[in-house]
Amino acid sequence: MPDPIHVFRHEAMATFFEVRIAGGERAYAEQASQAAFAIVDRTERLLSRYDESSEISQINRLHPGEVVRVCPDVFECLEQALSLQLMTGGAFDPAFGSPAGADRGRLLMDRDGLLVGLEGGRLSLDLGAIGKGYALDLAAAELRAWDLSRVLLVAGGSSLLALDGPGEGIPGWEVSLGGVTPPRSLALENRALGSSGTAVKGEHIVNPGTGEPARNGRRTWAMAPSAAAADALSTAWMILAPDEIGSICSANPGIGAIVQTGGGSDLLTAGCFSGILNPRK
DSSP states (O other): OOOOEEEEEEEETTEEEEEEEESSOHHHHHHHHHHHHHHHHHHHHHHOTTOTTSHHHHHHTOOTTOEEEOOHHHHHHHHHHHHHHHHTTTSSOTTTTSOOGGGBOEEEEETTTTEEEEESSBOOOOOTTTHHHHHHHHHHHHHHHTTOOSEEEEETTTEEEEOSOSSTTOOSEEEEOTTOSSOEEEEESSEEEEEEESTTTOSOOBOTTTSSBOOSOOEEEEEESSHHHHHHHHHHHTTSOHHHHHHHHHHSTTOEEEEEETTTTEEEEEETTTTOOEEOO
16 A cells, blocks of 8 residues: 655745655654745745845845855855856846846856855846746755655646655656646656746746747756756756757756647657656556
């Protein structure tokens, strides 16, 4: 008989966060989940550009030559965002709303002092396309500290992070790909899955290179070792051409892509997604 799945939900970042824990005592699982949700709330306070007291808002107020000290989590999230921007050739841009051209500033990062500075112009950071995933990564680390590993974390239905599978002999957490005809699913274990599309929020994803909304009718999924990377890459997949996506996946083991085009049945796969899709039962 499979172990029971304890499910806990929390509202944050204008969406819901959910923790699913397989087995163990429910009371202990609930305590651990509340500790994880507290980290999600803290991460929102640090990263939200809508909160004038957040560290991201402090960075956005910097003038060239000014420096601010940030906490380790904010520094790490910024490092990941800049690395993913480089990996995707700018298709993922954590500062899309910034001035263009020579007026756009550049972040200077000092890891030893946790200092973030600005040179060359102004910058407007928006970590909305990576923040939920980064919060899931921190929450997962907290749950592991509670010695809980058979866990699936969800944020808004579009960001998922699986630790170990739900039970012995079960290959992973079954995750459905929404909007795919015929229905398909995959087993997620020790990986993250991010998805992007226009069905819910409309044309909200903008191509940083053109300034125009992505109107290619796609829905995309990205698999990565971390939820932050999966979130950012699923956004980039909405913009990049299939051959560009394939090149990124080939150059980065552990990265995968599914791109849905047309009426819903056409799925292009690349990287670690190959061979893991199954018909949904």
